[in-house]
Amino acid sequence: MNKRFLCFGTPLVVLSFATACTKTNNPAALQAAGSITATGRATAFFTAGDTILNVSYENGTTSSGITGLNPTNAPAPDAAYMITPGGNSNYAIAHKVTLGDTGYYSNEAWRSESDADMAGAAARFLPGDERRYEFSVYLKDWEEWNSANPAYGDNIFQLKVSGGALVPVRILTKRNAIVTRNTSFQDNLVADFRSYINQWIHFRIDVKWADTNTGYLKIYTRLPGQTSYNLVLERNNYATYTGTGLQGQHGYIKWGVYREAGKDAAGNVIIGDNVLTRIAFHDDIRIIALN
Structure with missing residues (x-):
């Protein structure tokens, strides 16, 4: 029997196990792919190789035409804006953060980040x-x-978990390296990125989400x-998921610029970085099913 799946908001008939979804820029909302159950589980199911989310920005907007995709919560007009050309295409998004300027402060931090949390159940993850x-x-x-x-x-x-859980995977610049950090380790992904400033760097992250010691994390760079x-980087046999997976708690993706800053004894932010403004461009954000 043919089964009907939904890839990036577009119905697609696949023959038993046969084929993966075609990547598309259809602006239909991802929430059409399924809903969240009481435990937070998405009701949509996918075949290995299906593209669940494809943020290409080719329609020239900061939401990439995806209903529910949030470009930023920072109020500054240039906290998120379009640039051209993109990584492999016509457009990409830019995020900007200036320390000490409240226009780039949101969600209790100096940040301007896009997220797909409300873009639909299909874009979220659970154990x-x-x-x-x-x-x-x-x-x-x-x-x-x-x-x-x-x-x-x-x-x-x-790759963040809602409800105040620890962040299971984040990629950041630290000194002159690009590193990954989670609850128990930090590893270099690019030992020295300085020769790649103003050039596109490509990342691929494979994760088996698990709340027992059965998960894995593999990170690739191009x-x-x-x-x-x-x-x-490859790590195996550990709990990759940091939440409970109950009462609607779930994981989701974010991309942009989130700046860590020091705090004094009273909890006030210390603007002590030697660089006040950071700008990063992002493009070709995808989620692909591996199971």
């Missing part, structure tokens, strides 16, 4: 899901870290001048 995440990033005129200053981090991508992805 048992096996997913591939891809994104391209361009560090616009990224000033080098000054060793005389604290090594604050600037997040450029997060640096400027490279034609294929290279595995730079």
Whole structure:
């Protein structure tokens, strides 16, 4: 019997196990792909290889035409804006954050980030899901870290869990490296990114989401001048999911610029970074089913 699945909001008939969804820029809302149950589980199901989310920005808007995709919560007019050309196409999104300027402060941090949390159940993750995440990033005129200053981090991508759970995967710049950090480890992905400033860097993240020691995390990079992805980090047999998966708690993706800043004893933010403004471009954000 033919089964009907939904890929990026577009109905597609697939023959038993046969084929993956075609990537599309159809602006239909992802929520059409399913709903969230009482436990937070999405009712949509996918075949390995299906593209669940494809944020290409090819319609020239900061939401990429996807209902529920949030470009930013920061109020500054240029906290999120379109640039051209993109990574492999006509458009991409830029996020900007200036420390100390309230126009770039949102959700209790100096940040401007897009997220797909409300773009539909299909774009979320829970234990048992096996997913591939891809994104391209361009560090616009990224000033080098000054060793005389604290090594604050600037997040450029997060796989986050709602409800106040610890962040299971985030990718950030730290000193002059790009690293990944979770609840128990930090590893270099790009040892020194300075020669790649103002060039597109491509990332691929494969995760088996698990709340027991059965999960895995694999991260690949494709640096400027490279034609294929290279595995730079692999961790197996650990709990990748940091939440409970109950009462609607779930995981979702975020991309943009989130700046870590120091705090004094009273909890006030210390604007002590040697670089006040950071801008990053993002393009080709995808979620692909691996199971």
